[in-house]
Amino acid sequence: MIAKAPVPGRVKTRLTPPFTPEQAAGLAEAALADTLQTLSTVPAGLRLLVLDGEPGDWLPPGWQVVPQSGGGLDERLAAAFADAARLAPSAPALLVGMDTPQLSAAALAEPLSAARRAGVDAWYGPAADGGFWALGLARPTAPLAARLLRGVPMSTPHTGSHLLDRLTATDLTMHHLPELTDVDTAEDARRVAAEAPHGRFAARLADFELSHGGDELTPTTALQVDSPTGMPR
Incomplete structure (x- = not known):
């Protein structure tokens, strides 16, 4: 998983307004925690968090943390696969972003099962905004990722x-x-929360909307997240 630590003013900056920097960071933290919890239930030999920033109490046990490399997002994504290939040679790797807290383990369990992996070289998870939320490689190498x-x-x-x-x-x-x-806009946030109503993200959004009287958080223009690929910049 590639992510940015949920620090106010550094994450989800394009959600402000209608959210405050602290609220945007709170939503980012909830999305991060929900996604990490889901991925913790998916069978894996190694759970790797490629992080820009410092881990917090939102990080569950069983995860190894490595810092993000420098450069643009394209270079950092390629470097994340290189880290995975270095730490778990010859193992398939799936890279997921932090902007889809509605992700369920069931959506990954069947396509990533040993029986279904045969003959598959790559997995691609499209995002509704034209980007992607996941990319998997059956035989990741640094040159292939680059x-x-x-x-x-x-x-x-x-x-x-x-x-x-x-x-x-x-x-x-x-x-x-x-x-x-x-989660690009307040409207997207509501849609995602409705798809996963029992998660931290939905609860955090409900708290913020209650404190603002609900309708005050309706944006007048579309707001873009840190990365429309579904992965944080």
Whole structure:
């Protein structure tokens, strides 16, 4: 998982307004905690958090933390796969962002099972905004990750299509994961919370909307998250 520590003013800055920097960071922390909890239940030999910042009490046990590399998001995503390949050679790797707290373990369990992995080279999780929330490689290497990700324009509505072009050009057999909505706007946040009403994210959003009288948090324009790929910048 690649993430940014939920520090006010450094995460979800494009959700302010209507949220305050502290509320935006609170939503980011809840999304991070929900996603980490879900991924903790998915069978894995190694759970790796590639983090920009310092871990907090939202980090569950069983996770190894490595710092994000420098450079643009494309370079940091490629470096995350290189870290996974270095720490768990020859093991499949799935990279997930922190902007889809509605992600369920069931959405990953079947396509990532040993029986279904046979013959699959890559897994791609499209985001509703044209980006992607997950990318998996059956045989990740630093050169392959660099070839797929470096130079892909991030933070655009066409980020996902550019990545798909790279995957196709590399002749990788793909499995498409379900499309998910990133938390880009207050409206998106409500939609995501409704899909996972019992999570931390839904509870945190409900608290904030109650404190603001609900309708005051309705934005007048679309607000973009830190990264429309579904992964934090």
